Amino acid sequence: xxxxxxxxxxxxxxxxxxxxxxxxxxxxxxxxxxxxxxxxxxxxxxxxxxxxxxxxxxxxxxxxxxxxxxxxxxxxxxxxxxxxxxxxxxxxxxxxxxxxxxxxxxxxxxxxxxxxxxxxxxxxxxxxxxxxxxxxxxxxxxxxxxxxxxxxxxxxxxxxxxxxxxxxxxxxxxxxxxxxxxxxxxxxxxxxxxxxxxxx
Numbered sequence: 277x278x279x280x281x282x283x284x285x286x287x288x289x290x291x292x293x294x295x296x297x298x299x300x301x302x303x304x305x306x307x308x309x310x311x312x313x314x315x316x317x318x319x320x321x322x323x324x325x326x327x328x329x330x331x332x333x334x335x336x337x338x339x340x341x342x343x344x345x346x347x348x349x350x351x352x353x354x355x356x357x358x359x360x361x362x363x364x365x366x367x368x369x370x371x372x373x374x375x376x377x378x379x380x381x382x383x384x385x386x387x388x389x390x391x392x393x394x395x396x397x398x399x400x401x402x403x404x405x406x407x408x409x410x411x412x413x414x415x416x417x418x419x420x421x422x423x424x425x426x427x428x429x430x431x432x433x434x435x436x437x438x439x440x441x442x443x444x445x446x447x448x449x450x451x452x453x454x455x456x457x458x459x460x461x462x463x464x465x466x467x468x469x470x471x472x473x474x475x476x
Contacts, residue, residue, distance in 0.1 A: 289327050292317045293341065296334045301377045305331065305384050321404040333395040335385060346406065350411065350413050359417050360470070364463045379444045406431045423470040432470070439466065 293315035299308035310331065328334045340458050349366055356362035389396040410433035417423045444457055 285327075288319075289337070290341075292324060292327055293334065293338055296331075297338060299436070300335075300381050304320065304381065305388055307334070323327065330394070331464075332398055335395065336398045336402075339398065343402060343405050343409070346409055350409050354413060354416050359420050360467070361422065363413070364467065376447055379447050383445065383448070387407070403437075404476065410436060424472050427470070 291461040292313065296308070296313045299312045299316050302308070303312065306357060308331075310321055310324065313334070315461045319325070323400065328337065353359060353362040363364075369430040369432055374402050386399065389469055407430065414423065414427070414432050416425070418425045418429065443462055
């Protein structure tokens with residue numbers, strides 16, 4: 277029986293994910309084929325299937341990687357004395373650095389989930405994890421008295437995620453708009469909504 281080196285296996289897996297992301301950004305989820313991904317990763321289809329059974333499984337792994345990065349960033353923000361300022365600084369930076377192709381891909385995956393049960397399962401699972409991360413973050417800030425303690429933290433997380441999706445959608449719908457400026461306005465509105473009642 278062939279033994280698998282876990283470190284080399286993970287390196288190859290990450291190499292495939294990076295290649296797949298490039299293909300998806302260039303051709304879209306539907307447009308990018310397994311053959312395209314294999315060519316970009318420098319492997320054969322048979323080799324790829326040792327790591328991922330489908331494009332949906334690749335997207336699942338990409339989203340999991342993104343959630344890991346998000347968890348690290350939330351932990352970093354929570355360690356900052358000005359946790360609200362840290363959140364909005366990170367939020368603002370995120371929106372400015374997104375390329376339109378990456379934004380378009382995220383919405384294509386949402387659309388794919390509407391007709392593809394496997395993709396819908398992936399999307400819902402990862403959305404639940406993201407909401408859990410953000411809800412926990414808001415609850416921590418509430419404990420510190422930096423935002424409204426009566427606020428429903430889980431509902432606020434849903435609203436924030438929708439707001440972030442909205443500002444990203446603007447970048448596709450109105451390419452001439454100043455995304456950084458739009459983010460600043462959204463930051464001001466949401467800061468006001470989150471503020472403890474006595475400071476509004």
